[in-house]
Amino acid sequence: MRVFHSGRIPYTTPNPPFFCAPLSQRGILIFNHSGNCTKHNVRCDYMDQPEAEESQQILANSDLRMTPQIERDIQLWRETGVYPFPSLGVTAQPTLTQYSNTDLRLIHHISSIADQMQNAEAQQRSVWVRRVPLYVQFPFMNQARGNSNSLEGSSNLQQTMALLCMHFSLCQQHTSAG
Amino acid sequence: MHALLALSATHLSWLTASPATLQISYQHRDLALKGLPEAIGKFSKENADAILAASILLSWQATDW
Numbered sequence: 001m002r003v004f005h006s007g008r009i010p011y012t013t014p015n016p017p018f019f020c021a022p023l024s025q026r027g028i029l030i031f032n033h034s035g036n037c038t039k040h041n042v043r044c045d046y047m048d049q050p051e052a053e054e055s056q057q058i059l060a061n062s063d064l065r066m067t068p069q070i071e072r073d074i075q076l077w078r079e080t081g082v083y084p085f086p087s088l089g090v091t092a093q094p095t096l097t098q099y100s101n102t103d104l105r106l107i108h109h110i111s112s113i114a115d116q117m118q119n120a121e122a123q124q125r126s127v128w129v130r131r132v133p134l135y136v137q138f139p140f141m142n143q144a145r146g147n148s149n150s151l152e153g154s155s156n157l158q159q160t161m162a163l164l165c166m167h168f169s170l171c172q173q174h175t176s177a178g
Numbered sequence: 179m180h181a182l183l184a185l186s187a188t189h190l191s192w193l194t195a196s197p198a199t200l201q202i203s204y205q206h207r208d209l210a211l212k213g214l215p216e217a218i219g220k221f222s223k224e225n226a227d228a229i230l231a232a233s234i235l236l237s238w239q240a241t242d243w
Contacts (some may be wrong), residue, residue, distance in 0.1 A: 060198075106182075
């Protein structure tokens with residue numbers, strides 16, 4: 001794997017290796033002995049990854065706002081393979097067996113928000129309403145290689161990028177004006 | 179997929195103020211941030227959409243702008 005680094009930011013040989021999340025998002029991958037952020041000199045949250053046993057405890061203690069109705073939805077989704085939010089138009093189906101109930105609950109949560117916003121925003125002017133269903137679909141589509149819809153998705157993503165660029169541009173103008 | 183799960187868990191942790199749910203979001207974001215450079219290393223027509231989607235989702239979750 002290639003390691004990118006800026007001349008201004010120190011890094012050392014990995015032991016254990018890890019990536020500084022904020023910096024890696026900018027294409028700067030930092031390897032560090034201490035596990036702390038070398039740029040901001042703070043402890044890195046990503047060094048606190050739990051062991052397997054502790055991970056089970058976290059899952060047991062987590063509040064996922066699971067209701068009996070949502071449990072039934074997820075169970076039905078598992079049994080039938082039918083995505084519980086048909087109005088979002090997610091056609092590519094994931095391999096549900098590789099996802100835990102927690103994972104499916106998280107997909108259900110983000111999908112329910114997109115569904116609610118789609119219903120609330122009849123004119124569908126916001127980027128979120130039009131594009132989040134695509135984000136739900138892309139990882140699934142990646143599994144189903146050769147799906148012809150991926151070409152359509154690609155053009156939609158290009159539109160999304162254009163909209164995001166416009167959004168950031170407007171934010172920058174607003175910040176400059178302020 | 180981990181980028182999307184991280185976003186969902188982050189929102190749930192914000193709704194519930196549950197540290198354990200926030201920890202789940204860290205786990206997924208960690209996996210997404212490790213998987214993204216690997217996927218970029220194997221960049222192809224097949225994984226291009228997923229790479230772009232993951233990049234955008236992770237950029238939305240960045241807090242150090």
